[in-house]
Amino acid sequence: xxxCTDMNESWLSDESRLKGRADWVATPSSPLEMAKEIKExxxxxxxxxxxxxxxxxxxxxxxxxxxxxSTGRMNAILGLEAGNASFFLKAQSGIPLKDAKQFLMxxxxxxxxxxxxxxxxxxxxxxxxxxxxxxxxxxxxxASGARxxxxxxxxxxSDNVSGVTWILPDGRQISAVRGxxxxxxxxxxxxxxxxxxRVNGKDPLFSQFPAPGMDLIDFLAGSEGxxxxxxxxxxxxxxxxxxxxxxxxxxxxxxxxxxxxxELRRWRGMLHACEIMDEAAVRILDEGRLRLPSxxxxxPFPNAAAVYAEIAGDDSDAxxxxxxxxxxxxxxxxxxxxxxxxxxxxxxxxKFQSLHHxxxxxxxxxxxxxxxxxxxxxxxxxxxxxxSASVEKAWKICRLNLKESGIKGFVHGSVLDGRFSVCLLPTxxxxxxxxxxxxxxxxxxxxxxxxACSDYGVGKVNRKLAxxxxxxxxxxxxxxxxxxxxxxxxxxxxxxx
Amino acid sequence: MKPIKIVACVKQVPSEGGAxxxxxxxxxIRAASLxxxxxxxxxxxxxxxxxxxxxxxxxxxxxMGPSSASSVLTQAFAMGAVRAVLLCDPAFAGSDVYATxxxxxxxxxxxxxxxxxxxxxxxxxxxxxxxxxxxxxxxGIPSVGWVKRVEISTDSLIFVQELSxxxxxxxxxxxxxxxxxxxxAIPRMPSLKAQLEAKRKTIETWxxxxxxxxxxxxxxxxxxxxxxxxVYAPSMEKKAEIVRDPAGACAEIIAxxxxxxxxxxxx
Ligand SMILES: Cc1cc2nc3c(=O)[nH]c(=O)nc-3n(C[C@H](O)[C@H](O)[C@H](O)COP(=O)(O)OP(=O)(O)OC[C@H]3O[C@@H](n4cnc5c(N)ncnc54)[C@H](O)[C@@H]3O)c2cc1C
Numbered sequence: 001x002x003x004c005t006d007m008n009e010s011w012l013s014d015e016s017r018l019k020g021r022a023d024w025v026a027t028p029s030s031p032l033e034m035a036k037e038i039k040e041x042x043x044x045x046x047x048x049x050x051x052x053x054x055x056x057x058x059x060x061x062x063x064x065x066x067x068x069x070s071t072g073r074m075n076a077i078l079g080l081e082a083g084n085a086s087f088f089l090k091a092q093s094g095i096p097l098k099d100a101k102q103f104l105m106x107x108x109x110x111x112x113x114x115x116x117x118x119x120x121x122x123x124x125x126x127x128x129x130x131x132x133x134x135x136x137x138x139x140x141x142x143a144s145g146a147r148x149x150x151x152x153x154x155x156x157x158s159d160n161v162s163g164v165t166w167i168l169p170d171g172r173q174i175s176a177v178r179g180x181x182x183x184x185x186x187x188x189x190x191x192x193x194x195x196x197x198r199v200n201g202k203d204p205l206f207s208q209f210p211a212p213g214m215d216l217i218d219f220l221a222g223s224e225g226x227x228x229x230x231x232x233x234x235x236x237x238x239x240x241x242x243x244x245x246x247x248x249x250x251x252x253x254x255x256x257x258x259x260x261x262x263e264l265r266r267w268r269g270m271l272h273a274c275e276i277m278d279e280a281a282v283r284i285l286d287e288g289r290l291r292l293p294s295x296x297x298x299x300p301f302p303n304a305a306a307v308y309a310e311i312a313g314d315d316s317d318a319x320x321x322x323x324x325x326x327x328x329x330x331x332x333x334x335x336x337x338x339x340x341x342x343x344x345x346x347x348x349x350x351k352f353q354s355l356h357h358x359x360x361x362x363x364x365x366x367x368x369x370x371x372x373x374x375x376x377x378x379x380x381x382x383x384x385x386x387x388s389a390s391v392e393k394a395w396k397i398c399r400l401n402l403k404e405s406g407i408k409g410f411v412h413g414s415v416l417d418g419r420f421s422v423c424l425l426p427t428x429x430x431x432x433x434x435x436x437x438x439x440x441x442x443x444x445x446x447x448x449x450x451x452a453c454s455d456y457g458v459g460k461v462n463r464k465l466a467x468x469x470x471x472x473x474x475x476x477x478x479x480x481x482x483x484x485x486x487x488x489x490x491x492x493x494x495x496x497x
Numbered sequence: 498m499k500p501i502k503i504v505a506c507v508k509q510v511p512s513e514g515g516a517x518x519x520x521x522x523x524x525x526i527r528a529a530s531l532x533x534x535x536x537x538x539x540x541x542x543x544x545x546x547x548x549x550x551x552x553x554x555x556x557x558x559x560x561m562g563p564s565s566a567s568s569v570l571t572q573a574f575a576m577g578a579v580r581a582v583l584l585c586d587p588a589f590a591g592s593d594v595y596a597t598x599x600x601x602x603x604x605x606x607x608x609x610x611x612x613x614x615x616x617x618x619x620x621x622x623x624x625x626x627x628x629x630x631x632x633x634x635x636x637g638i639p640s641v642g643w644v645k646r647v648e649i650s651t652d653s654l655i656f657v658q659e660l661s662x663x664x665x666x667x668x669x670x671x672x673x674x675x676x677x678x679x680x681x682a683i684p685r686m687p688s689l690k691a692q693l694e695a696k697r698k699t700i701e702t703w704x705x706x707x708x709x710x711x712x713x714x715x716x717x718x719x720x721x722x723x724x725x726x727x728v729y730a731p732s733m734e735k736k737a738e739i740v741r742d743p744a745g746a747c748a749e750i751i752a753x754x755x756x757x758x759x760x761x762x763x764x
Binding site: 346347 | 692
């Protein structure tokens, strides 16, 4: 490890805009080097903050003293494997998602395992989840429990991970292969003696609640650098649908958009992704056309609120049939033809998919600068799964609370998995109100059997939620990993107020 | 203005990440699934749609390429074309700008000519920015290039072109070719209905035998005077100089470096 200097300025923040400090930095290039650094940090009593591409929105990679360990140099593809008609891509955890995807697509195919690569292409296999930030690393995506809008059909990041080489907080290494280490009634005991107790019921704040039947991989997923580091990751490849159609439906109001989205959810036919955006979100996107290159190629938005729907499959006739059904539904609800946009060519789909990503980017930029004209410290948003609450109810609660808070912001969310995100743009005076807002929505989500996830992950900025909702039993699950001493001060309860 | 007949030329190009260079052979390798309509050609289609909205008339889309290129013509249908023709024949393979524009000219003649032929200013793969002008030369009609704005009124059509820092307003006089730049129009997003209907429309495919001029020696590689000797990435040597100056003279040092590098470039 090296001393942290001014040259490491960018290591002290991520997309949450939270600002930290580090004493040491390290950039290992192999699991062995990584384990060595972590062991040394452990022996010297340093906290460790793991950093991927620092695109996280929850502040999980921001160090507060100790060692900031970046996986940036661990970006090698380790190979493709085939077995049982399944294909797997193994890579170091610091490789950006876009590079891993590019490796599978690259027409030259200059891979080590050329034959397997050809079979992968022939069978249209690929990495199916579609988290929108493609510069994020595989390790970061795994550790923050990332998902794409298509998670209902393709699964989350962790659902698509079949193996992990994991470095424990004391520098020991374990290898987790899906199906090999599964929680039983008493928890899980690993061959190296590590024993993790089970927790009864569901933990509201973590993607990992160690119930019987749970795989170790799913327990480690979403742990945000608290339980150790993913050094290598094996991705399970899935058949990528031959054809994808994107359609955006625009409405005069959010209420009408919601009614349509709820109908689509019930109809479901071949739907892979469905996102709703309220008036404020669409307005921000429309204004963003002048600011973001990804939006510059779009014409003005035809109406105030929007529903984005993506369907995918291999049968073009069936897909077109499904689209006619969607269109009929839209017309029945008073929609006009000129209020739809659609496309199925890859470059067209890219434009549609950039809507979600651009909205996140704009929300981030606005929260620190122009949103209210007043500079703000970090991003504040509320991002919850609303469990058994109907999408109508959850959406209404989000919008109503936002209105009543008097804080500027916008609401959008994935209709298929009942997850809505409110991006708040408070003035400095409204910061505590914004925190309060988050707690109110998280409480509602938890009461509905959902989960509070705060921006696609659990991180430091989530500490207020944690104080309100963390179950003490979860603490017991972490102890075996750090023997009671937190490996990383990115653990939110220890983050500075 | 009376209704006009427009032909828009559209080319299929590799989308980002859809092509790479074979380092040994120096040839472009395309992944068919990762192709798209050339972005500036889509701007040309949008200009066509706007002109038709104002004056009426009809739009035909023309493309030369492999059979997979038909997808870009489907996109043209979705943006308002009523007819789409793919010029596809092994005899056309390996065409350079000269042979491509000759082939397109034959296609336009076979379509019965046009008042206005719209092209994108350049493509993202070939990038020569010459096809529209060569096409005009083959057809013996005038052309206007680097169009950055199109002014449409009830009785006139003006192409405003970029002339390295100046602008020129060119009144359209048909028949003519116009090469459309990116700033000229943001393409519309076709409606779902238009896209679905476009999928069901028939694309005509014409080979050498369908054209009026069937002399094989005028098409494809044999008719292409351009020879690519080697394709390679230029080597870029960048030297970073890190300026650390506690006394705060950084700005001066950096200004000096800029002047030095500017002078070196001038030499
Ligand atoms: C514009 C924008 C759009 C986004 N869209 C999405 C989206 O659609 N879906 C989504 O899920 N997220 C999205 N995100 C959030 C972000 O991209 C994800 O959280 C991503 O997973 C973070 O990856 P990273 O490599 O940047 O990790 P970092 O931000 O560097 O780290 C994230 C967390 O993971 C830990 N970590 C990183 N690497 C490892 C490792 N190898 N082992 C163990 N722990 C590690 C860190 O300590 C930290 O707690 C978006 C972010 C932005 C800015």
